Amino acid sequence: MAKQGQWVLVKLRQMIMSGDLAPGTRIAEIPLSEQLGVSRTPVRLAFRTLEQEGLLQREGRRGFSIRKVGEKEIRDAVEVRGVLEGLAARLVAEQGLSKKGRAVLLECLEKGDTLFSKGTITEEDMSSYHDLNMVFHQTLIDLADNSALSLAVARNNHLPFASYSSIAVDLKALDREFMRLKLAHMQHHILVDALERGQGARAEAVMREHAYAGALYFEMFWGNRRRYGDVTFITAAAE
Amino acid sequence: MAKQGQWVLVKLRQMIMSGDLAPGTRIAEIPLSEQLGVSRTPVRLAFRTLEQEGLLQREGRRGFSIRKVGEKEIRDAVEVRGVLEGLAARLVAEQGLSKKGRAVLLECLEKGDTLFSKGTITEEDMSSYHDLNMVFHQTLIDLADNSALSLAVARNNHLPFASYSSIAVDLKALDREFMRLKLAHMQHHILVDALERGQGARAEAVMREHAYAGALYFEMFWGNRRRYGDVTFITAAAE
């Protein structure tokens, strides 16, 4: 696909991920192609791609809409993420942790240690933690060296909350966030320890729990949105 | 998508799955649209869809090609299948086995028992076994009631050997095939027992081993193709 086609795809994905196009919003080829200043062809192809990814759904002759994602679907996806990342952890432990991979993971741990050693956390710290969290998880997946797994993880990651590319934080309760992220960070430590010891079952178990911990937090927010106020998503840049 | 577009997609997928278009074969929009008697537009869309599914790969200005799948990729996919179906088994055991679901699974077990009670197996028996195997596995996935899981399984199933929709059999060694399939069938029995008892960990473990057993067989064939002669794939009808 050429540059313009790629641009349309990325642009549309951005509009969805950023909330400019909210879930349930209807979109159609002609108005969007006019808005983006291109012909219908690249828009049509982008629609198909994003439909196949699960971000859009077809509304027949009314066009397409941004697919709404319910609570159960997110929970389902977290469950799948848990077993997939658990598999990654087990594979890495079984294969042995390479020097290079170990170095990357240790660097993430050290950075996190530095962040949490202050006893408090700022919004900027959150962003830093998010970056290192992404590097950590992606490194683990890459180290597993299983193409089907990498693909399955990527495909499962299109939902907020279900993916390590997006963490939800309550900026009005930073002390609580501090404790929560520190716990997640300790789980990273435990994982690396298990990997170094070649303990596959332990590594798998801690990664599964790691995913569930994220799901538990999601449930707190989702079920009590009024009580917990506004939530900020720190997300990955659009692909 | 309209009927013609769907037809082109299904047709092309059939041509790939059946081997009419062999791995590595180059295909392009214009010749294929002429061959199928349609314009380029539906062919273009089908190419994109199948590219996204992983069946085609882009060759730049030389068009597309049927993607070759190597041994490791298949093994990787079996590994992922193992943990996904293991998750399905665990979820079903945790949720409790419904009457309806139990009835379907038990019917599959009974049919299998009848097949294997003869002490020998014919090619037609193989086909029957394949059908009930598919129903069994798909029922399990459906009973898990996890949308992300169903999607992940479906997406992982595009490779032969890695999917329960395709089993490889050596028609020249039916006694050996009998024993192998009987073992797989016994694993189905064990799974249902675990489900009925609500034993999540046991259910998960037997399903994982079930997938690995298929992978082991694949390795026997792949590594010794000369020795084992021709292999017949009994596959699902194209979707």
Added chain:
DNA sequence: ACTCGACAAATTGGATCCAATATAATTATA
């Protein structure tokens, strides 16, 4: 025999148009 350059052919990406069909809006009728 090999290499290079010119030209032709092949291929995709995008634009535009037409047809079919569903949806929405308007008008007529009870």
Added chain:
DNA sequence: TATAATTATATTGGATCCAATTTGTCGAGT
């Protein structure tokens, strides 16, 4: 006023064309 019928509009699917770019072929020169 409410409902049904009619008309207008919106939308996708497919066909066709043009442009850009890559790839392949052929001929000439060394």
